[in-house]
Structure formats: structure tokens, C-alpha cells
């Protein structure tokens with residue numbers, strides 16, 4: 001088949017999160033864990049198909065994010081954070097189509113309330129309730145996938161629980177303007193995320209592409225029931241180089257405005273390699289580090305690509321370099 005017409009859902013595995021048999025320990029669970037592990041090692045990503053976010057909620061979320069992006073620039077600029085990449089990003093000459101806003105700690109009602117009050121000082125109850133509920137549902141999906149990754153690698157349950165308990169989340173919304181006739185249609189440069197997982201959920205408009213190991217870029221499936229799970233740089237460290245972060249980018253080709261939502265996961269403790277993934281054949285490749293310091297380092301290095309090797313890679317005396 002011609003790669004131009006192929007979409008990621010024809011190439012990447014789709015895990016059916018609606019499958020009633022997907023109970024921890026069941027045969028379906030065990031095989032799905034292996035599918036996820038293989039997908040992360042081969043592509044750094046996979047799809048979860050889920051009806052956890054009903055159409056009505058999906059539509060409310062995307063209507064609401066359009067409302068935020070319609071707010072005046074001075075208001076959106078009030079979405080600030082002391083953490084890198086957690087606040088508002090406005091379009092710039094380098095990426096004129098892109099704009100995004102971040103809600104830190106979206107599981108906490110007060111945090112979503114603070115964000116809401118910053119955007120709408122008069123309050124907006126529906127926005128606050130909707131985003132908090134939406135984040136909870138996405139986090140449940142993320143935690144299920146995390147457990148499956150741990151099981152796929154045979155990691156001790158206690159290690160997995162401690163990893164889940166030390167995860168911080170950020171909910172981000174994205175909007176891309178349509179390019180003018182003379183403008184490039186690049187929405188967002190090719191990059192990897194610094195996260196463990198990023199879940200992307202789209203408004204039905206194409207534009208998100210992922211890069212396969214053979215260098216081919218393929219379109220993602222933007223349907224509301226499809227959730228694209230991307231492994232970020234932290235997974236490379238955790239897995240001791242078994243998982244490669246997934247490169248992705250946005251190319252605007254449709255005449256409709258593309259919006260998307262992303263749930264980003266970070267470690268509130270140290271990012272470190274899972275001890276069970278270190279052995280004689282797989283010597284430890286990384287020193288532990290603070291996740292947010294790494295994000296700042298990567299931003300400072302001006303990079304779009306994973307640079308954890310430069311940041312915390314261990315160089316053994318007999319390295320042939």
C-alpha cells in the first residue's frame with residue numbers, strides 16, 4: 001500500500017480498552033500487555049480505542065477549548081507556570097499556526113478552578129467541572145496503560161504502584177490556525193515529548209503525524225474514540241533504552257481548524273531506570289534525575305529531540321566511543 005494513504009491505525013496496534021475481558025491477570029490482559037510492550041519498542045506509540053469519553057463530553061471539551069482560544073491574548077498570557085512548558089504558548093514566527101494552554105494538576109479541583117478563574121474572573125462552573133472530569137477519565141486510561149507496561153516487562157507490582165503514585169499530570173489544549181496561501185503548513189515541528197506518556201485526543205481533523213522507525217511519516221487517526229499514546233523521553237530512561245520516544249509533528253492540510261487535547265505525565269520524584277530492567281546484558285545506562293530539570297535542560301539546549309543520553313547517560317570505561 002502507498003504510504004501516503006496509510007494511517008497509523010493501519011500500522012500501529014490498537015488496544016481495545018472497551019474489551020470487558022481486559023481484567024488484570026486475564027488472558028486478554030496478558031496478551032495486551034505484550035502488544036503494548038512490542039508497540040513501544042517498535043514505534044514508541046500505540047492506540048487505545050475507548051468509549052470512556054462519551055461523545056457529549058468530547059464535544060463539550062472541544063467547544064470549551066475553542067472558547068478559551070477566543071479569549072483576548074492578554075488573558076491567555078496569564079496562564080503561567082514556574083514549570084517549563086506548563087503555561088501558555090502563543091504563536092510565533094517560527095510556529096505561526098500553533099497556540100496552546102496548560103492546566104497543571106488537573107485532577108485537583110482547586111487547580112482547575114484557579115485556571116478557570118484566571119481565564120474567566122467571573123467564574124465558569126461548566127468549564128471547571130468538564131475539564132476536571134475529562135482529566136480524571138484520561139488519567140484512568142493512562143494508569144491502566146502504565147500498569148500494562150509494567151506487567152509487559154514483569155515489573156514488581158509495588159514498583160508500579162510507587163511509579164503511579166509519583167506521577168504528576170498536565171492537561172494541554174492545542175489549536176492551529178489555517179495557513180495563509182503563502183504560509184507553510186507546518187503546525188508543530190517534529191519532536192519527542194519529555195514525558196512518560198502523552199495521550200493525544202483530537203477533534204476529528206487530521207494533521208498529527210508520527211514517524212515510524214523506517215523514517216516514514218504517517219497520519220494519525222483523529223476519531224474521538226481513538227487515543228494515541230506516545231512514549232516520551234522518560235520512558236527511554238525507565239526502560240534502559242528498550243523504548244524509543246516517538247517523534248511526531250503537525251502538518252495542517254485540511255480546511256478545518258485542528259484542535260487537540262493532551263494529557264502529559266511526569267515524575268514528581270526522580271526519573272530513573274526500573275531496577276528490574278538492568279542486568280548483565282543490559283547494564284544501567286542512566287543516572288537518576290529530576291524530571292523538570294531535564295525539561296529545562298532540553299529547552300535550554302534549544303532541542304526538539306530527546307537528549308537524555310547527553311543529560312544523564314552513563315559512559316562506561318570500555319565504551320568504544
Ligand SMILES: O=C(O)CCC(=O)C(=O)O
Nearest residue numbers: 174193200208248250260
Ligand atoms: O497538537 C497536538 O495534537 C500535539 C501537540 C504536541 O505534540 C505537543 O505539544 O507536544
Ligand SMILES: [Fe+2]
Nearest residue numbers: 191192193248
Ligand atoms: Fe508532542
